[in-house]
Amino acid sequence: MNTRLTRTLASVTYALAVLCGLAFLGTGATHMLDDGAVCVGTDFWRNASLVDGLPIGKGVDASSSAATLCQDSPSVGQRAADLGHELPWLLFGFLALLLFSRLLKTVVAQGPFTDAVAQRLTVLGWFVAVGTPLAGLAVGWSQSWLVGSMAPTVGSGPEITGPTVLVLAGLAAVIMGKIMGEGVRMREDLEGTI
Secondary structure, eight states, X not given: OOOHHHHHHHHHHHHHHHHHHHHHHHHHHHHHHOOSOEEEEOOTTTTOOOSSOOOOOTTEEEETTTTEEEESSOXXXXXXXXXXXXXXXXXXXXXXXXXXXHHHHHHHHHOXXXXXXXXXXXXXXXXXXXXXXXXXXXHHHHHHHHHHHHOTTTOOOOOOOSOTTHHHHHHHHHHHHHHHHHHHHHHHHHHHHO
16 A cells, blocks of 8 residues: 555654654753743632632742642742643654554555554554553643642642543554454465465
């Protein structure tokens, strides 16, 4: 299946993977070297009045009933937790696009109905199915910890954020990979008997 569309899509997907990787590295470097304030939003005080102030830490400003908390001189942990709401999804996107690009390159080289394509599709599916909630957990927990570090009464705990519907897409890719693998084995058995 060495079509122009497949080759182009493989190249574009690889370029997007490289772009996500560079964004991951650039975001990490610039955030850790930045000495500005760290801000995080929380819905803990949704629709609450800010008249008497909130029970927040020293040097933290709060605004709006949805509470945007900003720490002027954040600790290293707060700076790292601030990275936690961007970096996991950039890393996830980089790896998912890289796996998809490798899948398309295998399709171009060997054709769509081969054991290698079935295996790569299964690996991509498992990565998306397991990586989506893990990235969402990393993002949610870092946000929760950052809010808890600025407003101790809120506390922190595990939360999952992001598009968890991708788990279904990942599981569908796993199932399709298994079906394609069985089809390849059946074809090989049929060719062996003729």
